[in-house]
Amino acid sequence: MAEITLVEAVNLALARAMSEDKDVLLLGEDIGVNGGVFRATNGLQARFGRERVIDTPLAEGGIAGVAVGMAAMGLKPVAEIQFSGFIYPAIDQIINHASRMRNRTRGRLACPMVLRSPCGAGIHAPEHHSESPEAMFAHMPGLRVVAPSSPARAYGLLLASVRDPDPVIFLEPTRLYRLFRQEVEDDGVELPLDACFILREGADATVVTWGAMVPETLAAAEKLEEEGVMIEVIDVATLKPLDVETILRSVEKTGRCVIVHEAPRTAGFGAEVAAEIAERALYSLLAPIKRVTGYDVVVPLAKLEKQYIPSVDRIIDGVRQVMEAS
Amino acid sequence: MGNIEMGFDLHMDLVQLLSPSGEISKAASKSAKDIERLVRFYRAMTRTRIFDNKAISLQRTGQLGTFASALGQEAIGVGAAAAMEERDVLVPSYRDHAAQFYRGMAMSECLLYWGGDERGSDFKNARGDFPNCVPVATQAPQAVGAAYALMARKEDRVVVTFIGDGGTSNGAFYEALNMAGVWKTPVVFIINNNGWAISTPRELESAAETLAQKGVAAGVEGRQVDGNDVIAVHEVVRRAIDKARSGGGPTLIEALTYRLGDHTTADDASRYRDPEVVRAQWTREPISRLRAYLVSEGAWSKEQEAELHKECAEEVDREVAAYLNASPLNCDAMFEHLYAKLPDTLQWQREEARRFAQRSANGNGNGHG
Numbered sequence: 001m002a003e004i005t006l007v008e009a010v011n012l013a014l015a016r017a018m019s020e021d022k023d024v025l026l027l028g029e030d031i032g033v034n035g036g037v038f039r040a041t042n043g044l045q046a047r048f049g050r051e052r053v054i055d056t057p058l059a060e061g062g063i064a065g066v067a068v069g070m071a072a073m074g075l076k077p078v079a080e081i082q083f084s085g086f087i088y089p090a091i092d093q094i095i096n097h098a099s100r101m102r103n104r105t106r107g108r109l110a111c112p113m114v115l116r117s118p119c120g121a122g123i124h125a126p127e128h129h130s131e132s133p134e135a136m137f138a139h140m141p142g143l144r145v146v147a148p149s150s151p152a153r154a155y156g157l158l159l160a161s162v163r164d165p166d167p168v169i170f171l172e173p174t175r176l177y178r179l180f181r182q183e184v185e186d187d188g189v190e191l192p193l194d195a196c197f198i199l200r201e202g203a204d205a206t207v208v209t210w211g212a213m214v215p216e217t218l219a220a221a222e223k224l225e226e227e228g229v230m231i232e233v234i235d236v237a238t239l240k241p242l243d244v245e246t247i248l249r250s251v252e253k254t255g256r257c258v259i260v261h262e263a264p265r266t267a268g269f270g271a272e273v274a275a276e277i278a279e280r281a282l283y284s285l286l287a288p289i290k291r292v293t294g295y296d297v298v299v300p301l302a303k304l305e306k307q308y309i310p311s312v313d314r315i316i317d318g319v320r321q322v323m324e325a326s
Numbered sequence: 327m328g329n330i331e332m333g334f335d336l337h338m339d340l341v342q343l344l345s346p347s348g349e350i351s352k353a354a355s356k357s358a359k360d361i362e363r364l365v366r367f368y369r370a371m372t373r374t375r376i377f378d379n380k381a382i383s384l385q386r387t388g389q390l391g392t393f394a395s396a397l398g399q400e401a402i403g404v405g406a407a408a409a410m411e412e413r414d415v416l417v418p419s420y421r422d423h424a425a426q427f428y429r430g431m432a433m434s435e436c437l438l439y440w441g442g443d444e445r446g447s448d449f450k451n452a453r454g455d456f457p458n459c460v461p462v463a464t465q466a467p468q469a470v471g472a473a474y475a476l477m478a479r480k481e482d483r484v485v486v487t488f489i490g491d492g493g494t495s496n497g498a499f500y501e502a503l504n505m506a507g508v509w510k511t512p513v514v515f516i517i518n519n520n521g522w523a524i525s526t527p528r529e530l531e532s533a534a535e536t537l538a539q540k541g542v543a544a545g546v547e548g549r550q551v552d553g554n555d556v557i558a559v560h561e562v563v564r565r566a567i568d569k570a571r572s573g574g575g576p577t578l579i580e581a582l583t584y585r586l587g588d589h590t591t592a593d594d595a596s597r598y599r600d601p602e603v604v605r606a607q608w609t610r611e612p613i614s615r616l617r618a619y620l621v622s623e624g625a626w627s628k629e630q631e632a633e634l635h636k637e638c639a640e641e642v643d644r645e646v647a648a649y650l651n652a653s654p655l656n657c658d659a660m661f662e663h664l665y666a667k668l669p670d671t672l673q674w675q676r677e678e679a680r681r682f683a684q685r686s687a688n689g690n691g692n693g694h695g
Contacts, residue, residue, distance in 0.1 A: 062501030069471025241669035
């Protein structure tokens with residue numbers, strides 16, 4: 001077993017999926033010889049050939065549309081959108097076709113595709129490279145939305161996403177691509193696409209988060225422990241369909257909840273989590289729910305991105321607010 | 327400007343084998359004049375037109391939703407579909423039921439679709455064909471992806487996709503054409519140029535002299551054909567399909583026709599076009615043109631015409647009855663095929679839909695119950 005980074009885990013899962021199913025193929029910009037701008041597909045074209053690792057023309061809408069057509073014919077395409085800011089032209093194909101092909105043909109045709117994209121800020125990238133678009137996709141019926149936060153979860157969730165018979169939006173946090181290493185066994189074992197992960201147990205407050213904000217939240221948990229506050233950290237990981245039950249059980253235990261995400265606040269996915277808790281666990285709450293999110297601003301360029309991304313300090317502050325209330 | 331080597335003819339000469347008055351061209355091959363086949367085309371085009379008339383009257387009497395008629399454009403669908411093998415894949419737009427019927431789609435399925443019932447896209451025949459595509463041009467890259475899949479699996483199948491003249495203004499069309507050119511996918515793009523994108527005339531869609539030439543920049547052969555001449559459409563599409571099947575890559579075919587009807591039943595074309603122009607276009611329409619030729623060849627009589635109309639009317643009546651008598655849709659249908667397996671989060675939503683559907687059925691659905 002080797003210690004690998006999140007981006008290497010993505011590569012490992014793709015290689016595994018391709019070697020076990022000849023219908024799996026990859027397409028995207030610069031993913032072949034170059035191995036992808038983040039090297040997520042490094043070496044895969046040499047191993048699986050140009051027909052299965054396709055360097056596409058530069059057209060994101062076209063890439064998504066081609067993937068829909070391939071998937072409807074029974075292939076399992078994994079399309080890469082190079083940066084999250086370029087994912088918007090693909091949304092037409094995802095919302096109008098990928099997410100409803102099965103429904104509108106009563107199951108005659110389906111769309112077993114994965115749309116992978118790096119997302120989030122924090123790597124000093126140029127404009128339009130730092131978006132967090134998960135809420136838009138989570139709003140669309142018929143999709144699955146997945147956001148891994150560790151090498152092991154990236155491996156298991158991506159394998160499950162490729163094998164899943166429905167379209168999956170797989171959002172990889174660029175900030176975590178090479179942040180840390182973890183032992184990942186290439187055993188082909190997938191992780192469930194409909195379950196939250198409790199990363200740390202605690203009785204005082206529940207902190208719900210996903211993707212790039214997981215490391216900051218875990219760091220906040222360490223510091224809060226020093227103050228004697230034990231928080232339960234839930235990594236949602238699969239935003240759609242949302243495993244509400246795990247979140248509700250935790251909130252019923254702790255009575256306090258903070259939701260942390262990098263995307264802007266208004267109509268962010270945190271609002272959905274908060275609404276579910278309010279509808280179904282309101283009387284368990286000892287304090288109002290608190291959201292710690294990106295501000296409702298355009299995600300800033302490199303100089304200000306650290307002040308945009310919720311910091312460990314802000315998360316701790318949020319937890320203190322729910323602890324002090326009631 | 328230097329000469330460009332394209333590897334194919336840059337001529338955009340309009341291919342026409344049957345004149346508007348029904349005279350056959352000397353260029354027509356013996357097989358193009360195969361009377362048995364032409365009678366089959368004639369019957370198929372007539373069948374589509376009789377269906378269209380009925381569908382419009384169903385809409386006018388509140389028995390069908392918005393409907394897009396193919397009036398005047400029957401030759402494109404029939405000529406193209408007849409050039410396809412059953413195993414090939416059709417990726418349609420939303421006005422292509424002439425082709426879909428030829429490939430075995432039941433009229434009742436077409437009616438279910440426009441009548442607001444997803445079961446209309448669960449075709450009994452041609453089950454690999456894509457459903458109608460309403461967001462204009464989005465079907466084009468899908469057709470390329472489907473063709474790539476067939477090519478990758480080394481299947482002896484090709485894809486034929488339709489798009490309107492307006493659709494060729496859309497980026498998705500150019501992206502698809504470009505990718506098809508690079509990958510040499512076995513796909514035939516057919517532009518149904520009926521002159522109108524709802525109220526927008528062809529000249530406001532593009533300054534290009536032909537839409538066929540849009541293939542040139544993508545390295546894709548473009549051809550222009552008289553879309554009201556079913557013989558020419560069939561010949562040109564058949565050649566493009568043969569080329570695709572033998573690894574020769576994609577072709578872009580612009581078929582010139584005219585939308586004799588409104589855009590859909592929700593449209594009133596008299597607001598934006600001169601009825602005189604439309605009347606003049608009736609002299610070019612595809613069905614009377616082919617009938618004139620068949621009659622001149624002694625291959626079609628008044629009796630056969632009357633018999634065909636009777637047959638078609640009977641079929642339409644049967645299919646309308648099948649549509650109107652389709653089993654009612656249960657509210658479960660909204661949830662049934664959303665995912666391969668309904669996620670837990672949707673179970674209670676389905677329960678709620680069931681509960682309120684039941685209350686509505688019990689007469690308690692007025693909000694005061």
